Amino acid sequence: MGRDARIALVTSADLPDLWDDDHPLRDALRERGVTVEAVRWDDPAADWSGYDLAVIRSPWDYVARREEFVAWARTVPRLANPAAIVAWNTDKRYLRDLAAAGIPIIPTEFIGPGESWTPPSQGEWVVKPTISAGSQDTSRYRLPGDATLATAHVERLTGAGRTAMIQPYLSAVDTAGETAVLCTPDASGELTFSHGIRKAPMLTGPAGAPIDASSERITPRDPSPAEIEAAARVLAVIPGGAKQLLYARVDLIPGPDGTPTLIELELTEPCLFLRTAPGSADRLADAILARL
Template sequence: MTIRDFRVALVTSADMPDLWDDDHPLRDALRERGVAVDAVRWDDPVADWAAYDMVVLRSPWDYTARHDEFVDWAGSVPRLANPADIVAWNTDKRYLSELEAAGIPIIPTTFVGPGDAWTPPAEGQWVVKPAVSAGSRDTARYTLPGQADLATAHVERLTTAGRTAMIQPYLSAVDTAGETAVLCTPDGTGELTFSHGIRKGPMLTGPAGEPVDPYFEEISPRQPSPAEREVAERALAVIPGGTKRLLYARVDLIPGPDGAPMLIELELTEPSLFLLTAPGSAERLADAIIARL
């Protein structure tokens, strides 16, 4: 086969039929290299996934309300990137407990499942969100003790709906230093390696309980520090099955109370890769896809 024989599906959702804007550079870079590229909804009932040489998850962000269906779908798709077992593991943020057990510094997290009791902390600022979520949906910040009733009601809404809630302290560094995202793609040997970094500003800036715009993020380039790179590498080393089969990874970090980086999330399923922010990153990812093809 030649490059012009290859077909790639970039997986999206019904509300983004032409992909999220940040994925257009990848689409264009693949097409410039002669690869046929289609944007396809993950739940398209007539999609012929077997007809594609690679199916790349990009913006299927409506899956959170149909998580089990999405995981089942991923298991049915041949040549999916990232692989279906990673999708199942990474779309439920209870994986953070595994990272913590492996010695990765994570933001302290309490998980509350259906039927579990939860007592709000006595004071401080806290974030409540579902363990299955994307784009800060159903996420809010509360100041305790004054907003304890609101925080409790949020947890109860989630658990009553059969979802698992997670509660984390709100770190003040979000408002000053911001988050650092470490983006990785395969190098010429197929090993996952650092591609670029970005800074994300705060999203939970409104009153408690106010909906967050999942499509707005304050993004700018950032070079991760050696300490951030080291934590990212340690987190990637814990991924089930190893990193060589991954097409991309994003590690989100924030300075903890002592200034040392702590992991917020390990994004392996459908993260924004901030290709518009990092010149050359889309081309590197397109070359990695072609190398695998």
């Protein structure tokens, strides 16, 4: 299937023409004769059954309506990535599952509504909600000086019925930076390495300062063999298997001993940094046609 195919690239009301980084994918599909439309996930007039595939790209306004978003995903007959992955991956408590499977993750404490948190006596810590996109409601604190601010942040999240997560701030963020390992299916449908990028530190402001995700500094990076292997280990323990995925982004940082450590596993609506890696949009477009 090619020229008769119809693809929906799923977006939000804020981005009716998609996020800029998704334009190379849109254009690559159109060059292959595919009809491509940007469609809001919550558009009541959308006929999802009329598309050969709906590919989730930039529905970033779902955070405040996550349950509605998951329910929507379950109604779409042909969705990438699939609804079961959406339900699992849009709440960062999935990190517990990966840790239980032996994946090295940043040590994480989860504080739910009605639970209290005692700040550590010292160190640098990151507080954020388990359901977020684009680093929303994420801040860095230096203890003991910022203990009051950090506690207020946790209480603000839990008081709103959200779950907070607290992680140590790793110094490697400021030196090595984060490595994102991007994967798409190969000709056989197996998820394989496509390209890599480096993300510069974003939590550089004063305690509690908001983050402007649009200022994120991205540069190409060739992941090390250890990072490629770490990403493969993560993908191997995804519920339902990695072969169901059209894309995956594995965000890694060197741990205290240098071991690649998982920050996040992005399977629902990650930026894929297609403009940063020549040929990556073509590889994804070909994978979409193969999936059809």
